[in-house]
Amino acid sequence: MISPLLRGGCAALALIAATPALAQAPDADLAALVRAQAAEIAALKTRLDRLEGTAAAAPVPTFAGTPAPGAQAGAPRTTQPFAPQLAPPGPADRDVERAIAARDNPSGVTTEWGAGLPVFHSADGVYTFKPRGRILTDVSTSFGSKYKGRNLTTTGMRALRLGLEGAVGTHFFYQFESDFSENEVDVVTAFVGWRNRLRPGLDYDVRAGHLFNDRGFEGSTGSDSTPFLERTTVATAIIPQRGFYGIGIMPRLFWKTGHVSLTVTGDRIDGTQAVSDSRTALARVHWNPIKTDRGVLHVGAWGFDESLSSVAGSLTRNTVIGGRFNGALRVSTGTLTGGTGTTGYGVELGGYRGPLWLMAEAGRRKARLDAGRPDFVSEAWSVSGGFFITGDLPPYNPRLGSFGQPKVLKPTFDGGPGAIELTARYENLDYTDLVTGGDGWAPPLGGKWYLNNFTRFQVNAIQWHTDNRARPYTGGDDGQTLSARVGVTF
The missing domain is CATH 1.10.287 (Helix Hairpins)
Incomplete structure (x- = not known):
C-alpha cells in the first residue's frame, strides 16, 4: 500500500x-x-x-487454487466445498488439491469460520486445526399400541460429542471424537491418515484407527446429517455384528464421479485382549454417471464379510422401527446364539434434481450358525425422498456418496427464512427366516428447518407396524410415534 x-x-x-x-x-x-x-x-x-x-483489489487464491471473486488482500481464507450446497470440509476431509492450496498460499495466522467452530491456519500454511462438536437432543412420544408398555414419552441425547481434527502439511491428517450421550465416555471416531494424488483427477487417502463404516447411503451418513431422526432399516439391520465402528485400516480411491473404499477391522474399542478379535472386511463403491450443477444420479453397491470371535457368538438383534428412544418398540429376532460369522450386501439408487431428492436402498444379511444349523437370512429395504420448499439443493456430497452438512442459501441469522425441507419414507424389515424372528414396516413423514449451516430443528411423524414372535410384545401391533430434535453441529 x-x-x-x-x-x-x-x-x-x-x-x-x-x-x-x-x-x-x-x-x-x-x-x-x-x-x-x-x-x-x-x-x-x-x-x-x-x-x-x-x-x-488484487485477488487472493482460495484453497481450490482459483481466485475468489471480490477477494481483497489480507482477506480470510475460505475452503471451497465439494459441492456449492455443502459447508466447507474440515482439515481431515479435504482432498489433496485443497491441502496443496493451503500450503502454497500462506497469508499469516488466520481463522476461518463458516461451519460452526473456527478452523485455525498457521502462518506458513503447514498446520491446520479445528475443534469439533455435535449436540442432538431428542424428545419422543409413542401411542396407539395395544401394549401399555410401548406407549411411552421419553427424552434423550442422540449425540453429545466433542473432538478435534487437523492436518500437518499436505498429506498427514487426524481426527478424534468422544461421545457422552449415555452419561459415559465412548470413543467414536479416532484415526490418523495420509492422502496423496496419483494423477490429476485421481487421488487417495488411507485411514487407520477407530473407523466409521463406509456402508450404504444412510449407513455412511453421519448422525447429524441423516434425512430422518433415525437411519433406515437397511443401515441399522444389514450391518456387521460389531456395529458402525471397528479398529482397522481403510484405503479410499477418489475420482471426479465417484469413489471406492475397502475396510478391514477388528472389534470396536474395548478392554478384551484374552481372545482374538472378530474380523470384518467391508467394501463400497459409488458412482455418479450424471453430475451437473443442479442434479446428480447416484449408483452404489457394498458388501461385508465378518468372522466372529469365540466370545462374540450372540446374533440377537432388536432393531429400531418407530424411534430410537422407545426401547420397547423394536423388531426382534428373539434370542439367537452360536453365531460364527455374517455376510451382508446391498445396493443404492437415487439422486437429486434441483430441490427434490430420492434414494432407494436394499440389503440382505446372512448369519452363519454353528452345530449344523441353517443360516439365518434377514432382509430390509427403503425408499426415501425430500423436497426443499425454500429452493436449496439437497446436501449431497459427490465425493463420498452420502449426505453432509448443508450450506443454507438464506440463513435466518441474516434475515432469511433458512432452509425448509419436507421428507417422506417407507421402510421394511424382515427377520421371519427365524422361527422366533419378527417383521415390521414404517412410513415416516418429516420436516426439517435449517436455521443456518449448522443449526436445525427436525420433526418426524411415524406410523409403525410390528409383528414379533418373541416376548414380551408378540403378535401384530400398530401405533404412532411423534419425535422432535434440536441439532447443532460444530
Missing part, C-alpha cells in the same frame, strides 16, 4: 522543481504557472490513488 509519506514527498518534489520558474515569471504569468503546477500535482495524486486501488 502506498504510504501518505510517499504521497507528500511526490508533491514536494513537484513544487521544488517548479520554484525556479516561479521566481523568473512575470506577475501575469505567475498565476497561470501555479494553476498548471497544481493540476500536475492533482494528476499525480490521482495516478497514485489508482495504483493503490489496483494493489488493494
Whole structure:
C-alpha cells in the first residue's frame, strides 16, 4: 500500500522543481504557472490513488487454487466445498488439491469460520486445526399400541460429542471424537491418515484407527446429517455384528464421479485382549454417471464379510422401527446364539434434481450358525425422498456418496427464512427366516428447518407396524410415534 509519506514527498518534489520558474515569471504569468503546477500535482495524486486501488483489489487464491471473486488482500481464507450446497470440509476431509492450496498460499495466522467452530491456519500454511462438536437432543412420544408398555414419552441425547481434527502439511491428517450421550465416555471416531494424488483427477487417502463404516447411503451418513431422526432399516439391520465402528485400516480411491473404499477391522474399542478379535472386511463403491450443477444420479453397491470371535457368538438383534428412544418398540429376532460369522450386501439408487431428492436402498444379511444349523437370512429395504420448499439443493456430497452438512442459501441469522425441507419414507424389515424372528414396516413423514449451516430443528411423524414372535410384545401391533430434535453441529 502506498504510504501518505510517499504521497507528500511526490508533491514536494513537484513544487521544488517548479520554484525556479516561479521566481523568473512575470506577475501575469505567475498565476497561470501555479494553476498548471497544481493540476500536475492533482494528476499525480490521482495516478497514485489508482495504483493503490489496483494493489488493494488484487485477488487472493482460495484453497481450490482459483481466485475468489471480490477477494481483497489480507482477506480470510475460505475452503471451497465439494459441492456449492455443502459447508466447507474440515482439515481431515479435504482432498489433496485443497491441502496443496493451503500450503502454497500462506497469508499469516488466520481463522476461518463458516461451519460452526473456527478452523485455525498457521502462518506458513503447514498446520491446520479445528475443534469439533455435535449436540442432538431428542424428545419422543409413542401411542396407539395395544401394549401399555410401548406407549411411552421419553427424552434423550442422540449425540453429545466433542473432538478435534487437523492436518500437518499436505498429506498427514487426524481426527478424534468422544461421545457422552449415555452419561459415559465412548470413543467414536479416532484415526490418523495420509492422502496423496496419483494423477490429476485421481487421488487417495488411507485411514487407520477407530473407523466409521463406509456402508450404504444412510449407513455412511453421519448422525447429524441423516434425512430422518433415525437411519433406515437397511443401515441399522444389514450391518456387521460389531456395529458402525471397528479398529482397522481403510484405503479410499477418489475420482471426479465417484469413489471406492475397502475396510478391514477388528472389534470396536474395548478392554478384551484374552481372545482374538472378530474380523470384518467391508467394501463400497459409488458412482455418479450424471453430475451437473443442479442434479446428480447416484449408483452404489457394498458388501461385508465378518468372522466372529469365540466370545462374540450372540446374533440377537432388536432393531429400531418407530424411534430410537422407545426401547420397547423394536423388531426382534428373539434370542439367537452360536453365531460364527455374517455376510451382508446391498445396493443404492437415487439422486437429486434441483430441490427434490430420492434414494432407494436394499440389503440382505446372512448369519452363519454353528452345530449344523441353517443360516439365518434377514432382509430390509427403503425408499426415501425430500423436497426443499425454500429452493436449496439437497446436501449431497459427490465425493463420498452420502449426505453432509448443508450450506443454507438464506440463513435466518441474516434475515432469511433458512432452509425448509419436507421428507417422506417407507421402510421394511424382515427377520421371519427365524422361527422366533419378527417383521415390521414404517412410513415416516418429516420436516426439517435449517436455521443456518449448522443449526436445525427436525420433526418426524411415524406410523409403525410390528409383528414379533418373541416376548414380551408378540403378535401384530400398530401405533404412532411423534419425535422432535434440536441439532447443532460444530
